[in-house]
Amino acid sequence: MCSDTTIKDDWPGYSLDLFNYPAHYCGDLDCVIIPHGVIMDRTERLARNIMDDLGDHDIVVLCVLKGGYQFCADLVERIKALSRNSSHTIPMRVHFIRLRSYLNDQSTKDLHILGAEDLSFLAGKNVLIVEGIVGTGKTMETLLKHVQAFRPKMIKVAGLLVKRVQHSLACVPDYVGFEIPDRFVVGYALDYNEYFRDLNHICVISESGKKKYKV
Numbered sequence: 001m002c003s004d005t006t007i008k009d010d011w012p013g014y015s016l017d018l019f020n021y022p023a024h025y026c027g028d029l030d031c032v033i034i035p036h037g038v039i040m041d042r043t044e045r046l047a048r049n050i051m052d053d054l055g056d057h058d059i060v061v062l063c064v065l066k067g068g069y070q071f072c073a074d075l076v077e078r079i080k081a082l083s084r085n086s087s088h089t090i091p092m093r094v095h096f097i098r099l100r101s102y103l104n105d106q107s108t109k110d111l112h113i114l115g116a117e118d119l120s121f122l123a124g125k126n127v128l129i130v131e132g133i134v135g136t137g138k139t140m141e142t143l144l145k146h147v148q149a150f151r152p153k154m155i156k157v158a159g160l161l162v163k164r165v166q167h168s169l170a171c172v173p174d175y176v177g178f179e180i181p182d183r184f185v186v187g188y189a190l191d192y193n194e195y196f197r198d199l200n201h202i203c204v205i206s207e208s209g210k211k212k213y214k215v
């Protein structure tokens with residue numbers, strides 16, 4: 001039975017030869033793990049689930065930069081489309097915050113939050129936090145605590161990807177695009193030291209790719 005969006009550990013992915021991708025990344029990737037079209041189709045469905053839950057009240061979307069920008073942009077587009085085609089529409093704001101915790105492929109302890117100093121406009125609103133990937137869940141846990149202090153009506157988290165890590169996640173998103181194996185992935189705005197954001201598909205980085213762009 002196929003009843004969830006879990007990508008199994010033994011899933012080899014698609015060969016890069018089957019898709020178009022920028023030639024400057026030739027040799028830097030192992031496989032395509034989620035093609036761009038599949039991401040878009042899944043995003044459309046998440047938008048519907050989100051509107052069913054949050055569509056009763058003004059929404060503030062909190063986009064977590066940089067890795068969440070593409071998912072957020074596409075998700076907001078889908079939500080707008082639903083809103084356009086419905087007699088029942090709700091105002092939506094989009095706000096950007098920036099978090100940084102990764103160096104190479106490792107999560108570092110210190111988390112920097114930028115653009116989150118005064119979030120008092122969140123009071124009484126339905127807040128949707130949008131993340132590209134939830135790795136350990138610690139980033140999200142810290143952010144949730146920060147946002148809760150501004151007393152929104154409701155907070156939901158949408159994560160395109162959630163990693164299947166050994167320790168249980170500190171925080172699991174309410175809306176998950178795909179659960180993926182614990183491998184370092186790039187593309188669709190997810191980076192490795194700022195590279196690969198200009199790749200449409202979600203791919204697994206190769207060992208030589210890691211070496212090439214190491215800082």
Ligand code: HPA
Pocket residue numbers: 067102133134135183184185186190191192
């Ligand atoms: N790729 C890019 N950014 C990340 C990842 C990943 O696999 N995990 C946590 N941040």
Ligand code: MG
Pocket residue numbers: 067102190191192193
């Ligand atoms: Mg990053």
